[in-house]
Amino acid sequence: AQKITQTQPGMFVQEKEAVTLDCTYDTSDPSYGLFWYKQPSSGEMIFLIYQGSYDQQNATEGRYSLNFQKARKSANLVISASQLGDSAMYFCAMREGRFDGANNLFFGTGTRLTVIP
Amino acid sequence: DTGVSQNPRHKITKRGQNVTFRCDPISEHNRLYWYRQTLGQGPEFLTYFQNEAQLEKSRLLSDRFSAERPKGSFSTLEIQRTEQGDSAMYLCASSFGDRVNEKLFFGSGTQLSVL
Numbered sequence: 229a230q231k232i233t234q235t236q237p238g239m240f241v242q243e244k245e246a247v248t249l250d251c252t253y254d255t256s257d258p259s260y261g262l263f264w265y266k267q268p269s270s271g272e273m274i275f276l277i278y279q280g281s282y283d284q285q286n287a288t289e290g291r292y293s294l295n296f297q298k299a300r301k302s303a304n305l306v307i308s309a310s311q312l313g314d315s316a317m318y319f320c321a322m323r324e325g326r327f328d329g330a331n332n333l334f335f336g337t338g339t340r341l342t343v344i345p
Numbered sequence: 346d347t348g349v350s351q352n353p354r355h356k357i358t359k360r361g362q363n364v365t366f367r368c369d370p371i372s373e374h375n376r377l378y379w380y381r382q383t384l385g386q387g388p389e390f391l392t393y394f395q396n397e398a399q400l401e402k403s404r405l406l407s408d409r410f411s412a413e414r415p416k417g418s419f420s421t422l423e424i425q426r427t428e429q430g431d432s433a434m435y436l437c438a439s440s441f442g443d444r445v446n447e448k449l450f451f452g453s454g455t456q457l458s459v460l
Contacts, residue, residue, distance in 0.1 A: 261446045273451035335387025
């Protein structure tokens with residue numbers, strides 16, 4: 229089974245509008261972390277936001293917020309007031325706490341966001 | 346620039362040739378990762394160093410792949426006898442902090458094309 233599922237291959241949003249990028253995850257581990265990364269055309273993966281499984285509040289970082297619904301195992305990224313520079317690939321990722329090893333960060337297949345002027 | 350640096354940005358090679366990529370992590374980060382990313386996919390783990398010790402290798406890392414991190418600073422990833430299936434983006438990342446909320450900082454990657 230896929231650890232991370234991103235069902236939207238591509239999304240469009242009007243500049244200055246808000247957009248939600250979907251992410252669902254699958255784990256039986258009570259301790260895990262959820263991440264969102266942005267990958268512009270330059271190739272670099274840029275860390276955006278982190279949510280821990282025990283965090284009581286949804287994470288926020290500037291215009292980014294994570295809509296964490298634990299019972300539904302979803303961790304959607306909300307970008308408010310979209311800017312042209314937000315056009316990029318967005319990856320959701322999960323690290324499971326039960327694995328001590330390094331190979332425990334699982335990425336989804338990504339969503340390509342295009343911001344329309 | 347204090348980010349993760351990777352060289353070269355692009356590499357085109359003929360099948361059967363050897364290639365080597367370099368990664369310079371953020372200086373205070375003791376952990377270093379190599380990932381591979383193919384078109385339409387998220388990054389896949391290849392190998393991991395803590396300081397100079399290579400602690401883990403993925404099954405994706407065949408015998409033709411070797412990675413080093415001498416003195417726990419920069420790292421190199423070498424692919425011998427390249428195959429067309431090796432064509433991908435090779436990403437390096439470095440990190441610090443405890444394991445569950447460990448944040449990886451990635452470089453811009455090396456795009457390998459094997460002809």
